[in-house]
Amino acid sequence: MSGLALQNVVKEFGSFRAVNNVELNVPHGTFVCMLGPSGCGKTTLLRMIAGLDLPTGGAIRLDGEDITHVPTHKRNLGMVFQSLALFPHLTVGENIAYPLRIRGAAKEDQKKRVDELLSMIHLTGYADRPVAKLSGGQRQRVAIARALAISPKLFLLDEPLSALDAKLREAMQVELRQLQQKLGITTIVVTHDQREAMTMADTVVVMNGGEIRQAASPIEIYRRPADSFVADFIGQTNLLEVQADSAGRVEVLGQPIAGLALPAGASKGTLSVRPEDVHLTAPGAGALSGKVTFVRDLGGTIETFVDIAGRQIVAVSTPRARPDVTVGQEVGIALTPDVCVVLKK
Numbered sequence: 001m002s003g004l005a006l007q008n009v010v011k012e013f014g015s016f017r018a019v020n021n022v023e024l025n026v027p028h029g030t031f032v033c034m035l036g037p038s039g040c041g042k043t044t045l046l047r048m049i050a051g052l053d054l055p056t057g058g059a060i061r062l063d064g065e066d067i068t069h070v071p072t073h074k075r076n077l078g079m080v081f082q083s084l085a086l087f088p089h090l091t092v093g094e095n096i097a098y099p100l101r102i103r104g105a106a107k108e109d110q111k112k113r114v115d116e117l118l119s120m121i122h123l124t125g126y127a128d129r130p131v132a133k134l135s136g137g138q139r140q141r142v143a144i145a146r147a148l149a150i151s152p153k154l155f156l157l158d159e160p161l162s163a164l165d166a167k168l169r170e171a172m173q174v175e176l177r178q179l180q181q182k183l184g185i186t187t188i189v190v191t192h193d194q195r196e197a198m199t200m201a202d203t204v205v206v207m208n209g210g211e212i213r214q215a216a217s218p219i220e221i222y223r224r225p226a227d228s229f230v231a232d233f234i235g236q237t238n239l240l241e242v243q244a245d246s247a248g249r250v251e252v253l254g255q256p257i258a259g260l261a262l263p264a265g266a267s268k269g270t271l272s273v274r275p276e277d278v279h280l281t282a283p284g285a286g287a288l289s290g291k292v293t294f295v296r297d298l299g300g301t302i303e304t305f306v307d308i309a310g311r312q313i314v315a316v317s318t319p320r321a322r323p324d325v326t327v328g329q330e331v332g333i334a335l336t337p338d339v340c341v342v343l344k345k
């Protein structure tokens with residue numbers, strides 16, 4: 001297969017298993033974001049792909065070749081890791097040309113490639129600037145250009161935008177994705193920022209406890225989470241216990257809801273419904289009923305918190321569809337099967 005394949009990859013530090021039997025195929029030219037809580041093993045996995053750590057078990061293949069034991073400098077990688085900062089005493093051009101220079105590229109070839117890359121990162125004319133005089137975003141773009149100078153087979157980035165302020169980070173996410181699409185380079189980014197992952201990735205890989213919980217497109221991860229960990233980790237969701245009643249119907253908080261099905265063979269599960277899919281109705285008109293406990297008006301969205309038998313549900317609406325409710329009011333909650341996902345417990 002063309003691209004990257006992780007086959008049963010394991011990493012142990014002493015008796016602690018940081019990465020547990022990871023299987024993943026990254027087709028050539030795709031963009032993968034690895035996402036998960038702190039300590040879930042995403043950096044360790046990236047370091048093994050980079051050759052900076054050796055797996056305890058399993059294999060890593062690039063375009064069909066087993067590279068598990070190939071040293072980093074022979075893997076043909078571009079890397080932007082937090083620890084690999086730019087050389088502060090060199091100019092922008094010298095930084096970008098550095099990987100070409102140490103590989104013995106001719107001076108004119110270096111210059112041509114630097115100009116090409118500067119145009120790609122929208123910094124044409126910046127070759128002679130000292131990197132110390134660049135803004136945070138410009139510096140990050142130079143780091144990206146330096147990593148791409150050798151036209152690598154694989155582009156690896158670890159939290160590349162985390163040092164930037166929120167606005168710039170969002171702009172850079174779009175830029176990075178556009179650059180990747182233009183070059184068609186297989187790219188893997190580690191991030192803890194789900195918005196970043198959803199913006200850039202063809203495939204989001206959600207990890208927890210050293211394992212992949214789900215690898216799928218951003219929209220599938222959001223709409224069809226594989227389990228309650230993924231549902232809760234990605235975006236906001238309402239999680240409610242569900243079980244089969246004596247007649248085999250699915251009950252949510254004691255109320256049977258038509259059209260819901262439990263996972264095969266299960267008598268219990270967890271229902272996930274996104275706040276934007278929760279609709280408030282007149283009391284008694286919905287599948288469930290509860291009492292409004294709080295209304296948060298954030299300008300662009302309005303969140304209504306409803307207590308149902310001690311469980312809290314959040315409904316989100318736009319100002320135009322603002323629910324006409326006040327704190328303390330009884331409301332109904334409409335739950336339709338098409339917006340609910342029932343997950344394994």
Ligand SMILES: Nc1ncnc2c1ncn2[C@@H]1O[C@H](COP(=O)(O)OP(=O)(O)OP(=O)(O)O)[C@@H](O)[C@H]1O
Nearest residue numbers: 013016018036037038039040041042043044045192
């Ligand atoms: N060299 C090491 N020796 C021992 N334990 C390690 C080592 N490197 C990582 N670990 C442990 O392995 C686990 C996974 O670490 P890793 O850095 O891959 O997590 P992460 O998902 O990238 O977290 P973060 O988002 O905080 O960077 C953690 O529990 C960490 O403490």
